[in-house]
Each structure stands twice: as C-alpha cells, then as structure tokens.
Amino acid sequence: xxxxxxxxxxxxxxxxxxxxxxxxxxxxxxxxxxxxxxxxxxxxxxxxxxxxxxxxxxxxxxxxxxxxxxxxxxxxxxxxxxxxxxxxxxxxxxxxxxxxxxxxxxxxxxxxxxxxxxxxxxxxxxxxxxxxxxxxxxxxx
Numbered sequence: 001x002x003x004x005x006x007x008x009x010x011x012x013x014x015x016x017x018x019x020x021x022x023x024x025x026x027x028x029x030x031x032x033x034x035x036x037x038x039x040x041x042x043x044x045x046x047x048x049x050x051x052x053x054x055x056x057x058x059x060x061x062x063x064x065x066x067x068x069x070x071x072x073x074x075x076x077x078x079x080x081x082x083x084x085x086x087x088x089x090x091x092x093x094x095x096x097x098x099x100x101x102x103x104x105x106x107x108x109x110x111x112x113x114x115x116x117x118x119x120x121x122x123x124x125x126x127x128x129x130x131x132x133x134x135x136x137x138x139x140x141x
Contacts, residue, residue: 001017001018001019001034002017002018002019002020002021002032002033002034002036002076002077002078003015003016003017003018003076003077003078004016004017004018004021004032004050004077004078004080005077005078005079005080006048006064006080006082006085007079007080007081007082008082008083008084008085009083009084010084013064013085013087014050014062014064014085016052018050018051018052019033019034019051019052019053019054019056020032020033020050020051020054021048021049021050021051021078021080022047022048022049022051022061023043023046023048023071023080024043024044024045024046024047024048024066025041025042025043025044025071026041026042026044027041029046032073032078034076035076036073036076036078037073038073038074038075039071039072039073040070040071040072040073041070041071042068042069042070042071043066043068043069043070043071043080043082044068045066045067045068045124045125045128046065046066046128047063047064047065047066047128047131047132047135048063048064048066048080048085049061049062049063049064050062050063050064059138062087062088063087063088063132063135063136064085064086064087064088064132065085065086065088065091065125065128065129065131065132066080066082066084066085066086066128067082067083067084067121067124067125067128068082068083069081069082069083070082086129086132088132088133088135088136089136091129091130091132091133091136092133093130093133093134096126096129096130096133097130099122099126100123100126100127100130103119103122103123103126104119104123106118106119106122107119107120107123
C-alpha cells in the first residue's frame, strides 16, 4: 500500500492508503504503486484514478477530474497538489455541458490571445470533468 494525498486549494480531497494511483503527466499517464521511486513531476489536466485494493477491478476505481499541478512521491507517500479536483460523484453532467457551451461561446467571441487561451483552458477543464462523469455513468450500468 502507498499513502495517497490529493490536496487542493480548498483542502484535502483524499487521504488514505491505496494500492495504485494513475496520474496524467506531460509524458503520459503514470501508475504509482507501493515502493515507487522518488519522483517530482508535473500533473496535466486529466483524470486521477485510485485503486484502493489490489483486487479492485478497473470499474471500481475512484476518479477525480483535475486541472494539473505537482506530483511528489517520496518514502511511499504520493502527494498530488492541484488547484482543484472534482470527485466523480460531485459532477453534474448537465451543468458541465452548459459550461462547455458557454466556454466555446467565449472562445468564439474572444478578441485577443489571452481571452482565447482562457476560454480554451475552461473548455479543457470541463471536458475532463465530462470524461469523469462518463466513467461514473458507465460504472452504474
């Protein structure tokens, strides 16, 4: 087991011993297990998946939508520091769809590069949230 802590600006989202955590990085998805070598890396926006026990199937993993941050593995403790992380049960798909539509509207009306990048960042954030909501929906079937 590895100790996993998911920390956001609003506080601790997850803290506990887990079997495996899958994380999005700039180099692609990585898995962190017991005994992982020390590591500091950049997390990109994407899905953080947590397998609590070795016997848990993939469809039993918990998912969080994150928008990037910092990953640290040291002494069998994995800390992920992000601005925000939304647990799969906290995401309303209808609300996310509306947010994506609004962000796309903002992007289409943007007059400068900063506004375009901000709108694209919102689109990326909400698309990850939509992906996590979809994972949850498929689990319930």
